[in-house]
Amino acid sequence: MREMTKGANVGLADLSDDAGSVVVGLSWSSTAGDGDADVSVLLLDGNGKVRGDADFFYYNNPAAADGSVQLLGKTPTDSGSEDRIGLDLTAVPEDVERLVVAASRYGGSRFGELDDLRMTVADRSGEALLGFSITDASVESAFIFGELYRRGTEWKYRAIGQGYETGLAGLATDFGIDVDDEGEAEGATNGEEAAGATDTDLPAAERPEAPVPPSAPAVPAQQTREAQETRPAAPAAPKRARGPRTAKKKVTLPAVATKSLAENDAWRAARLFPASNLKSDKEREVRATSVLLSVMAQVPEFGRRLTAAFGAPAGRMQTFTEVSLPHGETPKRPDGVIRVERAGKLWTALVETKTNGNALRTEQVQNYMDIAARRGYEAVITLSNDVALEGSPLVEVKTDGRRKHKVALRHLSWAEVAHQAQMLIRHEGVGNAAHAWLLQELLHYLQHENSGCHGFQNMGPSWVPVRNGIDEETLSQGDPRAVEVVESWERLIRQVCLRLGGELGQKALPVQRTQRGSTALSRRAALADRLCEEGRLAAELRVDxxxxxxxxxxxxxxxxxxxxxxxxxxxxxxxxxxxxxxxxxxxxxxxxxxxxxxxxxxxxxxxxxxxxxxxxxxxxxxxxxxxxxxxxxxxxxxxxxxxxxxxxxxxxxxxxxxxxxxxxxxxxxxxxxxxxxxxxxxxxxxxxxxxxxxxxxxxxx
Structure with missing residues (x-):
């Protein structure tokens, strides 16, 4: 991974042969555990301005219709949380020359209160290409972390690290966004609060200081004053339509369900995806894979949301089940295949599914990784009840470094699938009523007691021995079984956050209080020693x-x-x-x-x-x-x-x-x-x- 310094730039093609679609990560940590910020992306033309308000992507406008930008949400990490952004550079309109990646804080909070401010860029396979750390944050409430810009047919990255004291509204205004900042954080001046104005509505002498946007030419103050004095008075401009609001959008819980027409409670509504007759694990796996992949193909918002984080482009999606692929003397049959077509190019992922708490098998996943590498596929996606943790992979696979083509191994939990379905149909909305109904049927299937898709549901083989050891006071510090219990506890807490966040329509994340420089393994080992000594497991959750x-x-x-x-x-x-x-x-x-x-x-x-x-x-x-x-x-x-x-x-x-x-x-x-x-x-x-x-x-x- 290339470490960048402030102002440095590098071509993405120099770092990866597959950088047409990248995932940007913005991360930070806080010793208090309560640090948070919101990410945003701006698409700029050759003049360094947005083409319109639709080129401003933030929490109230999280995705572009063409799939070029998608805010993927927050993911807990071992040192705090990370906001991820999917950028399909092949889908960016030709008249867009720069993509500015920024973050902002609210409620009077400043970036100087956070630690380890960092931006990373990973290619389609998930390999980290570059990283840029900001070490001089202080009173800023908004920061431009970096930008991706065109040079001919190539995309390059520039590390910027430039801050604003005027928050998201000030940053957006400088790039041509007419912001309705009603309800913005306390960082605004009294004059702004009284008039409800943005920085550009104020006289020049009263505007709070903000840095000049990157790549904008500097204009001497004397020249600016002379130009203002000689400029003729402009006619009154027509009233502009309300711009995007930087105040957080409020979501409400769904209305009470329509009263049933059934004669009594014993009647059950007909379902598109019945689960009551499932008996064996094989039946559950086949049914769950088919149900999920079919809904992904039919509901574009849902399919794109699940695959964008894996480097898939925005395009026409088709899904298949029980595909036979040659592998040595015996063909292999992955549970599913996802194919996305854009501009005549195909992105392909193999899918391996487990339900009912069954564990992924290393040998099986290794075979699919080898098949994908030989056939030029981009990813293998594992799907099970387990929740993945950093530093603790669910399966260990070997990769052949001599192969030029890289295959990404990605994991989804059933809890994440249900979370995304809930967010779309209960809080954010989808394209039409038929899509909403399909997602509702999918969610009902996932939550059915026979589906086997309830999420993480087993504390592991070390759970009972550790509990017995605590009761009998025979558990000693350094016992590896205690570490396994700590990992299971962390998976459980992350699943609780996914479920609670989906029901509320709010961000819900586990709080990580870590010391700088600590690793996932050292942190879990310390928690395991505390478990052995105190007999307690503890966690913190932060819900918006x-x-x-x-x-x-x-x-x-x-x-x-x-x-x-x-x-x-x-x-x-x-x-x-x-x-x-x-x-x-x-x-x-x-x-x-x-x-x-x-x-x-x-x-x-x-x-x-x-x-x-x-x-x-x-x-x-x-x-x-x-x-x-x-x-x-x-x-x-x-x-x-x-x-x-x-x-x-x-x-x-x-x-x-x-x-x-x-x-x-x-x-x-x-x-x-x-x-x-x-x-x-x-x-x-x-x-x-x-x-x-x-x-x-x-x-x-």
Whole structure:
């Protein structure tokens, strides 16, 4: 991989023979675990401007109709998260000369608060071609990481690393986007907030400073002033149509299902993909492969979403099952084949499917890798219940370095397939009603108990021995079985995030708190040693719209699951008022919810919601110590079995997170939104003395 320095450039063809389609990754990390940013791509013409607002791709416009740009979403990594962007350079219109890749933060956050800012570019096979790290970020709220630009028939990359203090709106405006930045982050000036204006609506002297876009010629200030003085007054411009909004698009959950016309509950609706008669693993694999591949071919948005991250171009897709391909003396039959045609060229991937928790077989996948290499195919895609982790491949295959043609080995989990289907039909939308119905039928099939496509459902062979070792206090640090349990726990948490994010239509990612320079193996080894010592597995989830990070702890010694969130108290707020406000927010929360007061980072008084509702003052420290927040927790017994039965550990984790989010987090977020809508823009800070005088609720001592 070529490491780039700021301002350097390189031709993609010099790094790979197959760079017509690339995947760009933007990554960062945060020791606090709460760092996040949004990516964007701008298509620029020869003048360094967009041709129109449709050339601006961001969270409200994630994909180009021609498939040249597709924001693939966030993927958890061992050091934080990575945003991936699929770029089909062969599909970029001829009048587009540059593709600018940028990222922006919101809510007053700055890039200087993040670590390890980095951009990578990988070719169609997944091999990393180049990397560029930004080390001088400080107060910027938007950054241009790099650009891909044409030089004749060749595409080149330039490392830029240029920041903006004016956020996504300022960056987009400089490239010709007329931004409606209503609701943009607090980084805007007071004048902008009052008038709802963008930077270009302000007088030149009042505009916040922003860097000149790359490749734009620098114009001396004196020359600019002379040109303005001699320029005749322009006639009033007609009112422009509203441009793209950089405020986040709100999504709503689907409406209640239409009432059934069945005479009684025993009747079952006819399904396009029946699963009730499936009996053997072979039947499940054949049916699942055929169902998925057929829907991918018929619903372009869905097929493109699943294959873009694997380097497939945007084009006409056809899918096949049970194809016989020669291999030595005995032909091999992969479960499926995907072919995409664009401009007379074919992209082909072999598909190997496993269902019902069955593991992928190394020998089988190796055969398909060899077949793909000999026949010039681009990828082998494995599909199973397991979730892939960095540094822990599901199968180990060997590649012949003497072969010029490279084959990518990619993995999909059934949980990822269901997540993408949910996002399209419940939150983002598809082309027509027939496509939505097909995806709904696919989702129903994947969730059917007989399909075998429920996702990760087995904690592995080391789970029972590790639990027994913790109970008997015979498990020692360094035990490799503990590492296997930690990996299974990480897969489970990632699957929980996929399912929760698909249901909510929000980003849901596991939080990784890692030290700089640590590897996946060292991090998991440290967690395994902690498991041996403390007997607990812990994870954190970050869900957009939630008031805090959700923590889940599985205590294997007590057999209890604890889900919790910490709610900070505003600086200067009167303690009793904060306690009462919390009780109002939790009016519909379960009575067994535990409320714990945090005093300067330590635990304070605690009690259940049932006991604290009539006496909110009981949660305050008796010595008058300053409180910093409250920790809200729900406890649940965890299952003992390894599988997906109702009493299983995996099912109990799913249920615990669902219950906590729907009964606690959702009420807190809803209360925050109501408070935000009611609060005036210039509300004065509360006076503790006045509140103390008017608040007559006694505080127990």
């Amino acid at each position: 719209g939630s008031p805090g990070t959700i923590t889940i702890v599985a205590d294997l010694r007590t057999g209890k699951l604890r889900t919790s969130v910490e709610i900070p108290v505003p600086e200067g707020a009167y303690p009793l008022t904060s306690a009462k406000r919390l009780m109002r927010q939790l009016a519909e929360a379960p009575a067994d919810l535990h409320v714990e007061t945090l005093v300067e980072g330590q635990s304070g008084p605690r009690g259940t919601l049932e006991r604290l509702r009539p006496e909110p003052g009981d949660v305050l420290p008796r010595d008058g110590s300053r409180i910093t927040g409250f920790r809200l927790s729900l406890f649940k017994g965890m299952g003992a079995t390894r599988g997906n039965a109702e009493s299983g550990f995996i099912r109990s984790v799913d249920n615990a997170v669902d219950r906590f989010h729907s009964h606690v987090i959702a009420h807190l977020a809803q209360a925050d939104r109501r408070t935000t809508r009611r609060a005036p823009a210039t509300e004065p800070a509360p006076d503790p003395a006045t509140e103390a005088a008017t608040d007559r609720t006694p505080v127990r001592t």
